[in-house]
Amino acid sequence: MPGGVKNAPGHLLVNNKLVVTMSDKKGIVFNIQRFTIHDGPGIRTEVFLKGCPMHCKWCSNPESIQPNRQLGIYPAKCISKDKCGACLKACPKEGKPLEFSPEGIITGSNSQCLSCMRCAAACFTHAIKSWGEVMTVEEVMEAVMKDETYYKKSGGGITLNGGEVAVQWEFALEILKACKNKNIHTCVETSMHCSPDIIQKFYKYTDLIFTDIKNMDSEVHKQWSGAGNELILKNIEQTAKAGVKMVIRIPVIPQINDSDENLRKTAAFIRDHLGSSVVQIQLLPYRKMGTEKYASLGLAYPMGEDYKMPERSVWEANLLRIRNMLLEEYHIPVVAGSNERIEMSEL
Known part of the structure; x- marks a missing residue:
């Protein structure tokens, strides 16, 4: 748009005024x-x-x-935290809320999980999926x-x-x-x-x-x-x-x-x-x-x-x-x- 500069999602800066062009909901x-x-x-x-x-x-x-984001866990795709551990490295929560079997295979997460989905983004085998x-x-x-x-x-x-x-x-x-x-x-x-x-x-x-x-x-x-x-x-x-x-x-x-x-x-x-x-x-x-x-x-x-x-x-x-x-x-x-x-x- 002439005279306009994109400022943020759903907004346009026109003549130094912020104009809503699409809802940023x-x-x-x-x-x-x-x-x-x-x-x-x-x-x-x-x-x-x-x-x-x-x-x-x-x-x-x-x-x-x-209504909130959830982790989907697929243990059959996990190669174990000992061989990989990318999910643990990505998790920002102290105490690491991810849960594993005795063999080191991902099985779930506990109530301390922040639902930040960083573990899912880091999991290259797709053993952890972000639902949402x-x-x-x-x-x-x-x-x-x-x-x-x-x-x-x-x-x-x-x-x-x-x-x-x-x-x-x-x-x-x-x-x-x-x-x-x-x-x-x-x-x-x-x-x-x-x-x-x-x-x-x-x-x-x-x-x-x-x-x-x-x-x-x-x-x-x-x-x-x-x-x-x-x-x-x-x-x-x-x-x-x-x-x-x-x-x-x-x-x-x-x-x-x-x-x-x-x-x-x-x-x-x-x-x-x-x-x-x-x-x-x-x-x-x-x-x-x-x-x-x-x-x-x-x-x-x-x-x-x-x-x-x-x-x-x-x-x-x-x-x-x-x-x-x-x-x-x-x-x-x-x-x-x-x-x-x-x-x-x-x-």
Whole structure:
């Protein structure tokens, strides 16, 4: 900009005055994935924010739940502190909170850890991984803008995901505003388990919202997801009344929420309360994913080792049966899986 000199992220020095050009708010991002095609129309960049108030037992991203940065530990990649020791040399904490096996293999860290992530940066074997990076809005936008040409050609854009986006809502909102300033299509994936006021703040800057309906029975919902469904359903209804377009996802988990009774209640709620705001309803299969990430955080996989999925041919046939049942009985735009294209004309 003529007459302007960059002074700090998000600021410009113009005629000796500091002018804010982009929010310098910071947030914690645990992944930025380019060229995604399942979470919104076209080719997208997906930004994953840490922090989630829910605890779905089938969650495949356990690193997203805690809002703070965390160490992921992969002992099989460690060559021992005696042969290497780079992590110990990098750690600034007196007493060294890293923990090791008798053989000198990294096993974790204790409560004295500062979460500075210097050990992860120093570990060249990737036995220590940083789950979460502090980023500014400008830094996120630098990553997003790398694929601007693809967005324009495919009708794509950015998708904010989590965790739960509403946990870092101020940071998320500034990213959405920055995208709108660049005419980039925006999607937000949210559990809707947050204050209605927060969800309302997203409406002006969001083209499409993805959310789940996991179970219509609030007690069962709480048992498997850590929270009841009243606030979620209230926010979904509020979003529909505001005229914001949504994709509703139904994770179909055998023996948990896959009864015809629950699925019919879900379909009736969508038909009777959400109207034309819903552009697509996706029936998603359960997949056992993220077990290594749970282990890296010292956590057991919540679904347990005894929970077994039926063969692929069985669950695929069941999803098609459910789709046909809901189409015929409720006349709602339901599909099996997340591969069916969301047409821009629907938005």
